[in-house]
Amino acid sequence: MDLLEYQGKQLFGRHGLAVSDGKAVTTVDDAVAAANEIGYPVVVKAQVLIGGRGKAGGVKLAANEEEAREHATNILGLDIKGHIVRTLWIEYASDIDTEYYASILLDRSAKKPLVMFSVEGGVDIEQVAEETPEKLIKQNVDPLVGLTKEQALDIATKGGAAEDVIDGVADALVALYEVWIEEDASLTEINPLIITPDRKVKALDAKVTLDGNALFRHPENADLGDSANADPIELKAKEQGVTYVKLDGDIGIMGNGAGLVMSTLDVVAQYGGKPANFLDAGGGSDAETVQKAIELILANENVKAVLLNIFGGITRCDEVAKGLVGAFEALKPTVPFVVRLDGTNDVAGRKILEEAALPNVQAATTMDGAAEQVVAAAKGNA
Incomplete structure (x- = not known):
């Protein structure tokens, strides 16, 4: 979990590191009040989890109240590389040797x-x-x-x-x-x-x-970080106890176990695909967990195809299949799916999918084959 600058400084201060006096604010009026309280000159700093704040106009020196108000007005709401500034850190301007x-x-x-x-x-x-x-x-x-x-x-x-x-x-x-x-x-x-x-x-x-x-x-x-700028899908996944990280591709990925998911991402990339997410449904995933995971994947509008790569250990492949059937009934996805089930109850799982005859769902027997199929499906759905 990455912290905003002021949160990190507060953590530093608790452990004896010297930091500048400052105050976190979310409105222009509060920024001006904080600057007046701290005393001029102050630095008005955008609080976002991205570098290059200064070059983007997110860090400004204010010598008086008028400048503090101007800078706070200009910086709040500023888009810095996709991060919207919702919090400012007002601190006394340090003399630097x-x-x-x-x-x-x-x-x-x-x-x-x-x-x-x-x-x-x-x-x-x-x-x-x-x-x-x-x-x-x-x-x-x-x-x-x-x-x-x-x-x-x-x-x-x-x-x-x-x-x-x-x-x-x-x-x-x-x-x-x-x-x-x-x-x-x-x-x-x-x-x-x-x-x-x-x-x-x-x-x-x-x-x-x-x-x-x-x-x-x-x-x-627990409440630190930049939840205001967090991806809403990642926030929902966290609430559901699912490990999900949004990526910039168009192929949704779900697996059980971090190592398997990482390997799946690599193999998809080898076949020329771009993963849209990392999603580890975890060991022992039941049908409900699988359905929620698929809902998270499909919440990303960039997804053009989905790959479920399951190696059943404590995760039962029949439960995964039931979850997929439930997801199709509830969500009615239009993007193609490629499903590889191997391990515990894999025969039963494949039978459930065969009997359900879900539209636009392809079966795969190997990871390489699944990756090749889903990349082709994504390109065909482009």
Whole structure:
């Protein structure tokens, strides 16, 4: 779950990282009131889960009330790469001497947390890694020990932090790691981590991704994120307990098990198709779950064909078939379906579909064959 900037900063603040005073608002009048309360100059910042806010006109400096009102009016409702600005973050404008970069993420190859630090902050870290890799320090952390102050000091020193702020940078890294561990985050990033003229270290921005599967340990974080801009199909799927991610293709995909669904996406792509979604109905899916999953897939108007790829273990293929029949009765879909049933009760499942004689439903026996059929069906329905 990705957090908005101000939510990440509030999380940082709970763990001792210095952040600017600010207030989240949703109306122009509240933005002006917040700016007057905080004191000028302030920065009016669009809160959306996308980069490039500044270039799109979503970050503006206001020196007085008139400018605060003007910028709030212009930014609220702004479309930034498909994300509509509904929330603003009003914060006191910081004096900046230097901009650094810091992040904690999971190094999957090393199976350890990874700290990254650079004195080249304020720009895309990918650009730094490509053009001046020597200025990007990377160190793994022993998860049984955690990021110690000593290791953080070593990172800050090797990274080239100014001598008089090395200690402050190290403290910021330790606090950032604390957020990563204690909040079950998969990414905590500060870009830029600024040094003020009076040599204070402060997080001027925040990028945080929390592990949604760990939210049961953090009920206080359950309402974070940008639900106002979330895809309505994904929100409905979440309410139903179905794992669904909308993609930009035109072939609806449903499987049981994340690995099987990922493989299905890859095979469809190999045959020249573009998946419209990732949908894992989960193990043990019954007819009702399958029907709801199909309804989610068809809610995407871009879908031109649907592939059900089921390998029955604890999921019974006859239940999947019943769910498909129920979906056709209730939804009367017009797009072609390709169905591959294999595993537990697959013979019974195929018999149910044969007897139902659903219109525009093709059977497949292999994953490759199913992928080839659904790609052809989608092209034929274009």
